[in-house]
Amino acid sequence: MDGKEKRVKLKLKNISKSFYARKEIFEAVNQISMDVYENEFLVILGPGQCGKSVLLNMISGLEEPTAGEIKFPNKDEKKVGFVFQKTAVFPWKTVMQNVEFSQELKGVNKAERRKQAQYLIGLVGLKGFEDSYPRQLSGGMKQRVGIARAYCSNPDILLMDEPFGALDAQTRYQMEEEVLRIWEKEKRTVIFVTNNIEEAVYLGDRIILLSECPASVKEIYPLKGLQRPRDYVDTEFLKMRETIEKNMDLAL
Numbered sequence: 289m290d291g292k293e294k295r296v297k298l299k300l301k302n303i304s305k306s307f308y309a310r311k312e313i314f315e316a317v318n319q320i321s322m323d324v325y326e327n328e329f330l331v332i333l334g335p336g337q338c339g340k341s342v343l344l345n346m347i348s349g350l351e352e353p354t355a356g357e358i359k360f361p362n363k364d365e366k367k368v369g370f371v372f373q374k375t376a377v378f379p380w381k382t383v384m385q386n387v388e389f390s391q392e393l394k395g396v397n398k399a400e401r402r403k404q405a406q407y408l409i410g411l412v413g414l415k416g417f418e419d420s421y422p423r424q425l426s427g428g429m430k431q432r433v434g435i436a437r438a439y440c441s442n443p444d445i446l447l448m449d450e451p452f453g454a455l456d457a458q459t460r461y462q463m464e465e466e467v468l469r470i471w472e473k474e475k476r477t478v479i480f481v482t483n484n485i486e487e488a489v490y491l492g493d494r495i496i497l498l499s500e501c502p503a504s505v506k507e508i509y510p511l512k513g514l515q516r517p518r519d520y521v522d523t524e525f526l527k528m529r530e531t532i533e534k535n536m537d538l539a540l
């Protein structure tokens with residue numbers, strides 16, 4: 289991304305989050321500050337159970353920070369879409385009905401929402417599966433439905449919480465390529481959470497590395513120097529992967 293063009297889409301200022309559980313205060317996130325830029329693919333990388341999901345939940349508004357501020361500089365651009373590890377597709381709805389669901393809720397007329405959903409179903413490679421039910425789909429295909437559904441809600445920021453964590457290695461590689469292809473076509477600001485260094489280096493414009501719990505920002509890695517499409521066995525790729533590995537708190 290060219291430094292001159294950067295527009296801040298989301299600003300986190302000293303965000304902290306504590307929970308009161310079993311008569312104790314548990315700190316999950318400690319003083320995180322970061323800017324997220326328009327249309328960037330930002331990866332948040334951290335060890336398991338470090339507070340990544342809690343951070344995303346605060347960005348989405350599902351959780352309130354205990355301290356700090358979450359700011360959307362443009363107040364009309366605070367709509368978020370979510371893709372989870374276990375994408376919560378409705379089993380009783382078809383692919384089409386799942387994808388168009390948010391628009392249906394909004395009362396968008398059928399012809400219009402079908403047109404948009406059809407485009408997105410095509411974009412994620414599910415053309416021909418419009419009338420299939422989730423039980424008829426593989427794990428990777430279900431995640432494609434989740435991605436199409438999230439895009440269909442026209443989010444300003446797309447939050448992806450370890451969306452490929454439950455997939456086998458081969459499908460995961462395929463989905464990483466797919467998610468970049470979709471993002472190139474339908475540019476959005478993406479915040480992608482993972483605990484997988486290789487995935488982070490493959491996908492990100494930048495990586496924000498978090499410490500173990502309570503999560504704080506340990507390091508920010510700009511990946512401008514790594515041209516796309518990236519190659520997992522390229523020397524520069526491996527170097528970056530090793531640098532991050534040495535700095536990451538816990539073995540994966």
Ligand SMILES: Nc1ncnc2c1ncn2[C@@H]1O[C@H](COP(=O)(O)OP(=O)(O)OP(=O)(O)O)[C@@H](O)[C@H]1O
Pocket residue numbers: 307308309314316334335336337338339340341342343450483501
């Ligand atoms: N509502 C809650 N009440 C109490 N503790 C919570 C709550 N939500 C999360 N936590 C705790 O906060 C810590 C961070 O959880 P979080 O789910 O954000 O981790 P994570 O980095 O996303 O983990 P993983 O990579 O394994 O998905 C965990 O120890 C979790 O138990």
